[in-house]
Amino acid sequence: MRRDLQFLLFEWLDVVSLTEHPYFAEHSAETFTGLLELSERLAGDYFAPHNRLGDECEPRVGEDGRVVLPDEVGAAVSAFAKADLIAAQFDESVGGMQLPLSVFQACMAWFQSANTATTGYAFLTIAAANLLTAHGSPEQVDAWVRPMLAGQLFGTMCLSEPEAGSSLADVATRAARASDGTYRVTGTKMWISAGDHELGNIVHLVLARTPGGPPGVKGLSLFAVPKVLADGRRNDVALVGLNHKMGTRGTTNTLLSFEGAVGYLIGDEHRGLQYMFHMMNEARIGVGLVAAAVGQAGYRKSLEYATVRTQGRLLTARRTDSRPVALVAHPDVRRMLLAQKSYVEGSLALVLRCAHLVDRLKTADDEDVRQLLEILTPVAKSWPSQWCLEANSLAIQVHGGYGYSREFDVEQHYRDNRLNPIHEGTHGIQALDLVGRKVVMSDGAAFRAFTDAVHATLARADGLAEFTQPLSRVLGELERVTALITEPEHAAVGLANASPYLEAFGHVALAWTWLDLVIAAHGKDGAFYDGKRAAARYFYRYELPAASSRLDLVARHDRTTLDLDPQCL
Structure with a gap:
């Protein structure tokens, strides 16, 4: 994951350019790299070792009525706080280091991948502190935010x-x-x-x-x-x-x-719900990061397993006494690994893109950037939650019979990730938010911000017709169907089919993200960059066509679920 984060932050998002703005001026490529390396080390030393222990020895209430956790949980959270990581993204005025959110989320990916359960205590505290900083009084910030950032609250x-x-x-x-x-x-x-x-x-x-x-x-x-x-x-x-x-x-x-x-x-x-949405929207993007990180953990472990586990022989082998080959030599295993790679690396990029939009709003109050962040938030929560869970399922499949045994980590990763389609608003809730609010807000400004951003990427993709042609076609379908379902007379059936619309929208957003990554990798040689291009091709050829079928369903104003008598279920 280290090389992937370096590529996303420094070669794609160019986070170092943020330091040209006064808000981030105290940072540099060196501070960013140092914090990423620190996060990788702490996650490996304090969080990963008790991931299984936390699963097997879940919290319980002791005889004195207090909640009992393994000692390793407290030690890990303390190490996280002592490294000033709780405070990292906050303003200097409250004791933070004003780290770009995109860099901080990349740091968090290490912890979420290592042990999402223990990281949850810091995750929720950071979100609560952000809300209080934005909407609390100065006295409340002093009373609660500062102790939170110090890991004392x-x-x-x-x-x-x-x-x-x-x-x-x-x-x-x-x-x-x-x-x-x-x-x-x-x-x-x-x-x-x-x-x-x-x-x-x-x-x-x-x-x-x-x-x-x-x-x-x-x-x-x-x-x-x-x-x-x-x-x-x-x-x-x-x-x-x-x-x-x-x-x-x-x-x-x-x-x-x-x-x-x-x-x-x-x-x-x-005004409580308005304030709470500050925390909820942050948490929604955070849940997308959790899903991507846990999906990444399963992918890495299934890739390692497929590389060392020998079973079967190549279809082209003629000698019956030929030696067994590693699982990764089989095309269908490579398909499952490539699918995981396309889901988890694309999802991680999408989440970091959203975090980078937050960073850009720190440097300039750009309404198009704000609208783009608004419309991507439900997608960044739901798409990784759905498809990185599928990546975890494929990781189990690559392991075969060992995959569903508790002696191997991938079954726990699947169980851990299964909660994310429910956390911070279910898939259906995010779909209703997208269709009922985001695509129509400000007379469609957020949707236009999204399509304008995709068109801008398409315009930069010279010589990449294998990607630009299918994306242009499906984007046109999305624009046409969006116009249909936002007509007042189709509101009810549009909301009834909001989930397939969200899935199609998410596929377009991921295809756009993968095209952007291919552009960043264009002209660069080596297995890493070839891997990015291979994952993009897989997504475009195997997954993007599914967006058209979902959009076709939505365009027909299908009433199957709307007209269903519950007694028929």
Whole structure:
């Protein structure tokens, strides 16, 4: 993965050029490389060794009611914090080093690939700190963000409830204002990742309703609810139980009861969901990175296995006594490996592209860049979650019978990655966001920003007709179908078919990304660059045609699911 990250950051995205802007001026190619090398070392020394242990010895509640984790989890998170990696992307004004997000996400890829469960504690804390920095008061930033960046305080996001998962309009948790200006938060939150542990104090970011607020999501406010208050008293937040997951078991997943807990309003009342989206959108891109990194781990291990494992003989071998060959010598095994490579390396590039868009917004307030980031966010969450999971499935297949045994890591990688199509909004939720909001927002400005960006790449791809011709054709289909489904009379059926539309859109976005990578590799020799071209060819020949069939379904305004009587299921 080291060589791939170097290519993406320095040869494709040219992150060093960011240092020409004052915000990133303290950095250089040397600082970027140093942090990447540090991340690789820490991930290998502290995170990877207990990945299996965290899966086998999942969190439990001890006799004293405290959550018990393996000691290695605390040591790894502490090492991460001591290296100032929690603070890396934050402004210097709050103790950060103003590292470009694209470089930081590349650093995080090492940790997510090594041990996504333990990395989850830092992942959520960073997202919570970003939200508080953007929307909290100066006093709240001093009280919570600075300790978070030092690894002394951890964060969560508390949205879902037992009867309100993705449907946040049904959130029932209440917050009543007290005489001292704080609030008393009462309700139950479910599926809260990192919701309880003994790594340090926790600040929960909780969506709740205040008296007299409007119904639905417009009535939601956001509150910071510490597990332990500033005076050392335990707040009225109770751990009801731990949920036992199929994967990423090492990250606690909790049912929490807020029993009149002291909470502090973030920003203004009734703007909670707006603030929470700051954390959710960051987390969505982060989930795409997790999916790509875990897919990468499975790909690397299946490639290594296929190289050393001998089985079968070449189809062209005539002598019955010929020696068995390595699995990688068989064309169908190479197909499965090449498919994985196209999914995971393309997904990693897509996520880093989104992070780079965030960096570009730091250097210039460009509305086209903002719109492009908006429309790519649901794609960057969902496409890697769907297809890097398929990469993990193929990694199991390459291992054969060994693949589904727990003696080999690839089955755990599959289980770990299976959670990501659900995390931070399901595939269907992201599809509804794309079709119902993103492609129509600002009179289609975000969609135009995307198509303009693809056309610009096509214009730079001289001599690459094997890629430009199919991409131009499918992009035209996407533009035509998008115009059809955004007509008011087709709104219902368009939303009913939002998922195949999202999948087609994602295929176009990945094909665009692969073309960009081929351009970056153009004229460069060696197995690494040949591998990029081979993965791109695989994606264009085996995968991109599927976008046309999905778009054809959407264009027909198919009503199969819309008209289905649930009694027929």
